Amino acid sequence: MKLLYYTATGNSLYVAKRIGGERLSIPNLLRRGKCTVEDDDAIGLVFPCYGYTFPRTVLDFLSAADLKSNYVFAISTYGAKDLAALSLMEKTASKFGISFDYINSISMVDNFIPRYSLESQIEALPSKGIEEHLDKIVADIKAKKRHAPSASFIEKRSTGKEQPSLTFPPDVDSRYEIRGCVKCRTCMKVCPRGNIDIFAEERYFHNCDFCMSCIHNCPSNAIHLPDEKSTARFRNEHVQLREIIESNNQL
Ligand SMILES: Cc1cc2nc3c(=O)[nH]c(=O)nc-3n(C[C@H](O)[C@H](O)[C@H](O)COP(=O)(O)O)c2cc1C
Structure with a gap:
């Protein structure tokens, strides 16, 4: 399995570590122009949610990527609310010929300091059940389960169609x-x-x-x-x- 990840403060890297496999950073792949990735078993993308979408660097990678595998998945880490970010990711990736067998998200510490103090985020941590949620995601991927985003109409409307x-x-x-x-x-x-x-x-x-x-x-x-x-x-x-x-x- 190959895990392609983007991280600023480590949440997404930690998720990639927990899933296992060979880790490749998306900025490094882009810099080296190595956007064709093959793995018979599985390829996963792990990245943070930014403004109900995802980082521009991840968009750059998607636009250049050729992912060859029997099972392709995407996991987004977020803090407070990701609304329809996964649906937007699915739609954007499909424009570049990438389709996901499994797509999911996990709430962790929100590092967006213009909106939240880290103190309040750390206090809220125990209620998030991160390890339990991660166990479930890891088991799903191991079992090659399928999962599609399920945003409501209102969530989709609030997310909008904006790119990062x-x-x-x-x-x-x-x-x-x-x-x-x-x-x-x-x-x-x-x-x-x-x-x-x-x-x-x-x-x-x-x-x-x-x-x-x-x-x-x-x-x-x-x-x-x-x-x-x-x-x-x-x-x-x-x-x-x-x-x-x-x-x-x-x-
Ligand atoms: C610019 C920016 C925008 C963000 N927007 C959202 C958001 O819309 N919804 C949300 O729940 N978290 C948001 N976050 C929080 C991150 O998604 C979250 O903390 C993520 O786990 C960070 O991943 P990393 O540690 O791998 O960098 C945002 C963070 C940043 C820096």
Whole structure:
């Protein structure tokens, strides 16, 4: 089995780890132009939900991908609400000739700090039953079960038809405020789009997914949003900074 994943703060990487198989990061595949992936057993995509859709980098990959397998699945991690994100993913992927045998989502910590404080998210964790839900997803995939998205009409209407690029424009990075940077370059290494150069006149190149990997993984907590709900930051407890760097490093 091959797991193709995208992660900023480790939730999706943790899910990929729990499913097992060989893990390949989507930013790395794109960078190397290796978008044809074959595996007789299964190929899975694991990625976060962004604004009821999914990251632009995942869209870029879908548009270039050729997935050859007897069983193809997709798992989205999200925080509070994903509405009809899975239906939108199914529809978008089908435009690129990709169809999923199994598609599902799992609620984890919401890392979207303009809306939620991490403190409130961590407090809500026990009620999410993440491990039980993951056990079920892992068993489903092992049994090669089929599962389609089941969004209601209202959820579909609220989700809209927007692609990620419209929800969060690539120059969303102009909102970032830097306070107390020690120039360790971690932000440059954890960015899945190679969108940062702290030594350049303008640090961000306006090619941003708004994944907030730079914000959450900064060892000095130097990157802020004017509307962040608190200054607390997050990385999934089962994932180390080194693994985020290995997944996203474009240097
Ligand atoms: C820009 C952005 C938008 C997000 N939008 C949503 C959303 O619409 N619904 C939701 O439930 N969670 C949303 N989230 C939360 C993430 O989907 C969630 O925390 C995810 O598990 C993070 O995955 P990662 O740790 O692999 O990066 C958003 C996060 C970011 C950074």
